[in-house]
Amino acid sequence: MAIINNHGEEFHTVFSPNDSLELSCNHDYEQVQTRIFKIIVIGDSNVGKTCLTYRFCGSTFLKNPEATIGVDFRERTLELDGERIKLQIWDTAGQERFRKSMVEHYYRSVHAVIFVYDVTSLSSFESIPDWIEECSRHSVGPLVPRIIVGNKCDLRDCQEVPMSFAQCLADRYNFPLFETSAKDPAEKEHIDAIFLTLAYRLKSHKPLRLKQLNESSAQHMWDQRKQEAATCQC
Numbered sequence: 001m002a003i004i005n006n007h008g009e010e011f012h013t014v015f016s017p018n019d020s021l022e023l024s025c026n027h028d029y030e031q032v033q034t035r036i037f038k039i040i041v042i043g044d045s046n047v048g049k050t051c052l053t054y055r056f057c058g059s060t061f062l063k064n065p066e067a068t069i070g071v072d073f074r075e076r077t078l079e080l081d082g083e084r085i086k087l088q089i090w091d092t093a094g095q096e097r098f099r100k101s102m103v104e105h106y107y108r109s110v111h112a113v114i115f116v117y118d119v120t121s122l123s124s125f126e127s128i129p130d131w132i133e134e135c136s137r138h139s140v141g142p143l144v145p146r147i148i149v150g151n152k153c154d155l156r157d158c159q160e161v162p163m164s165f166a167q168c169l170a171d172r173y174n175f176p177l178f179e180t181s182a183k184d185p186a187e188k189e190h191i192d193a194i195f196l197t198l199a200y201r202l203k204s205h206k207p208l209r210l211k212q213l214n215e216s217s218a219q220h221m222w223d224q225r226k227q228e229a230a231t232c233q234c
């Protein structure tokens, strides 16, 4: 099985042979309609949101990320069961001063949310309910899939958040929980699996706002959002 990103690069992935996710790049993409899903990645500063999204979209570990200002956009196109799906990933700023003027943009027409904490930082984990609350305040409906990700699990010796704690929280909200590491190359396929879990869930739902759009108008909207973000005074 293979997955491709927006640059047309092909990666091999690791779903088990029993998995119903079929990823390939053998189709003539010009002929296939693409559904586009907006996923926002939220969490405290420094938990690794940029590195996680970069690992998924760029396939490598970003060594020296700078703090995100406003939002960074990444995307990757997948093919699931013969259907082309584009994940537009909004890597949001964790620092309040870099995010406050962007918050409305983050949540507008969102299709899925990933909450990230750092397994070596109890405070980042304790913030997760606040991020969930912020999400609700911005009218993200209960049908929008959400998952919790504990990052930096390569630093097991410094772990401050036992998985049992995290599992309790995830159970309380009924969200899936994943622990992973953007840094550890061996976790790359696990990170793919996290995003693909969401993609698969989104695929089984009707897209919300982008349902009626063809690819060029959806792309136009995406470009507009990028422009809005770039001109935003954060």
Ligand SMILES: Nc1nc2c(ncn2[C@@H]2O[C@H](COP(=O)(O)OP(=O)(O)OP(=O)(O)O)[C@@H](O)[C@H]2O)c(=O)[nH]1
Residues within 6 Å of the ligand: 043, 044, 045, 046, 047, 048, 049, 050, 051, 052, 062, 063, 064, 065, 066, 067, 068, 069, 092, 093, 094, 095, 151, 152, 153, 154, 155, 180, 181, 182, 183, 184
């Ligand atoms: N050991 C380890 N370090 C990581 C991992 N992921 C990210 N880091 C490091 O954590 C720091 C913060 O990473 P970022 O991805 O910039 O964090 P962020 O959540 O995007 O931060 P903001 O942009 O400020 O919101 C960087 O020094 C990364 O190298 C990981 O899985 N393991």
